[in-house]
Amino acid sequence: MNTDAELAVKKSDTEQALVSKIQREMPSHLQLKAETILSQIKGSRATPFEKLDVLYQCVDELYAFVGKYVPCAVGCCHCCHYEITISELEIDYLEQKLAVKRRNLPVTSNSVTTHGLPCSFLVGSVCSIYSQRPFMCRQCVTLDTTSRWCQVDVCNKFNQIMFSFKNVKRAYAFLADPGGRGKFADIRHVFPFGLSESQRITEGN
Ligand code: SF4
Ligand code: SF4
DSSP states (O other): OOOHHHHHHHHHHHHHHHHHHHHHHSOHHHHHHHHHHHHHHHHOOSOHHHHHHHHHHHHHHHHHHHGGGSOOOTTOOGGGGSOOEEEHHHHHHHHHHHOOOOOSOOOOOOOSOOTTSOOTTEETTEETTGGGOOHHHHTOOOSSSSSGGGSTTTTTSSOOOOOOOHHHHHHHHHHHSGGGOOOEEEHHHHSTTOOOHHHHHHHTO
16 A cells, blocks of 8 residues: 555656656657747737637647647546636637626636536536637646546645646736736636537537
């Protein structure tokens, strides 16, 4: 029987090994994409929503590659029960793309934990806004061979390494948190009712 300390070391070793493997095997065109996204976004004259689309597309391409090394799959949704922070830019984006209305609340940092509650856009075990899902959801992967450490009752047991790309995070901060003045909230607080059934049919989600 492993002790918690032994499990933590084992887990960390697995994570570190996966990070190294992914970094070593990532094709050069994806590495370049990850490095240049910040300057691409900064130099763009597109609208904020168009820039967000460019960033989302970049993240999706990068994590499609990362996805080959992790157990994340359609229908695996422990992470849709975590606190999901969404920026005001993304709230505006969802309102426009999905014709949903935010609840009339000021957008502030979360004061009430939502850990363990299903995201309001989760239908069964599938995301109903997958193509428009926020940045945070797009880069949520677990560095392991199974989803065992993603379960809500054990995910906080040990520190987990989040796989991320430095300039991708900076590009998101540039768009969503300019000058550190961005506003964020948990997705459930802003859109507590998700999509209606008719909206889901319209969106094809
Ligand atoms: S992060 Fe964990 S819970 Fe989320 S899809 Fe990946 S394996 Fe499943
Ligand atoms: S927006 Fe979609 S992917 Fe993100 S937490 Fe909600 S259901 Fe899961």
